Amino acid sequence: MAGVRRPNGYRGPVSQQNTSSAGGDQPRPADHGARVASMFNGIAGRYDLMNLVMTWGQEPRFVRRTVDHAHIPAGGRVLDLATGTGDIALEVLRRDPDARVVGVDFAPEMMEVGRARPNGDRVEWVEADAMDLPFEDESFDSVTHGYLLRNVADIPTTLAEQFRVLRPGGWMAALETSPAPDDVFKPFSTFYIRNVVPRVAKMITKTPEAYAYLSESSRAFKSPAQIAALLEDAGFVNVGHETFLFGTLAVHWAMKPVV
Numbered sequence: 001m002a003g004v005r006r007p008n009g010y011r012g013p014v015s016q017q018n019t020s021s022a023g024g025d026q027p028r029p030a031d032h033g034a035r036v037a038s039m040f041n042g043i044a045g046r047y048d049l050m051n052l053v054m055t056w057g058q059e060p061r062f063v064r065r066t067v068d069h070a071h072i073p074a075g076g077r078v079l080d081l082a083t084g085t086g087d088i089a090l091e092v093l094r095r096d097p098d099a100r101v102v103g104v105d106f107a108p109e110m111m112e113v114g115r116a117r118p119n120g121d122r123v124e125w126v127e128a129d130a131m132d133l134p135f136e137d138e139s140f141d142s143v144t145h146g147y148l149l150r151n152v153a154d155i156p157t158t159l160a161e162q163f164r165v166l167r168p169g170g171w172m173a174a175l176e177t178s179p180a181p182d183d184v185f186k187p188f189s190t191f192y193i194r195n196v197v198p199r200v201a202k203m204i205t206k207t208p209e210a211y212a213y214l215s216e217s218s219r220a221f222k223s224p225a226q227i228a229a230l231l232e233d234a235g236f237v238n239v240g241h242e243t244f245l246f247g248t249l250a251v252h253w254a255m256k257p258v259v
Ligand SMILES: C[S@@+](CC[C@H](N)C(=O)[O-])C[C@H]1O[C@@H](n2cnc3c(N)ncnc32)[C@H](O)[C@@H]1O
Pocket: 033, 036, 037, 040, 051, 081, 082, 083, 084, 085, 086, 087, 088, 104, 105, 106, 107, 110, 128, 129, 130, 131, 145, 146, 147, 148, 151, 152, 153
């Protein structure tokens, strides 16, 4: 596809069983990545609207917080994984036109939508799997992603790749869904995720697999404490998070140690 680079030798999403032990999640089938890529390719034109509606119009605020926590140096090289239509990549460039931003996704049609957005031609769009990145060790100042971890077949492999490509002292920041905490808002947020999310996704995407998958993956995803443990297992330090929308969304951050 014009404008989206496909590195030599890339053969599509990595086939890998889920070996993650944290969180007790079900193993994912070997073709999980291919199915997720196909689903996002199929809803690419409607994704931005769906995302805005599902976050009550607050998505830009969460994207800004993610970029805040990535501690990007002036003119830095930034890797935005699962870049989709480029919300985070474009926010990085809005703040610093000199930033060098690489957006990676395995669904090229999502990136084509992003490339057509204002300043989309200033992002380097690369088709690749976040579990097997085509970049040199320590070649980025910061790594960002939005809604990647809940979609991958193996979280430790995904975090190990980010750790590898980050320079020592560099930060990663990630926006993710989070299970509703046990508090007074839980009945409301559970109702919203179980009943409202699938209906909104169905109405906007008109794709049954998309709404079933989005609802299921939001419900089943890991708590901030589980994500923090996985980041520490990958070697990151200074791990933290903040939550939004009654605890159902979180921005996580962590640093690669300098030693
Ligand atoms: C929910 S969208 C998020 C898009 C964007 N980050 C945002 O915040 O709006 C998830 C994206 O992750 C991509 N994705 C999921 N797993 C991936 C993987 N293993 N490698 C690369 N991209 C992946 C999907 O293709 C999709 O575009």
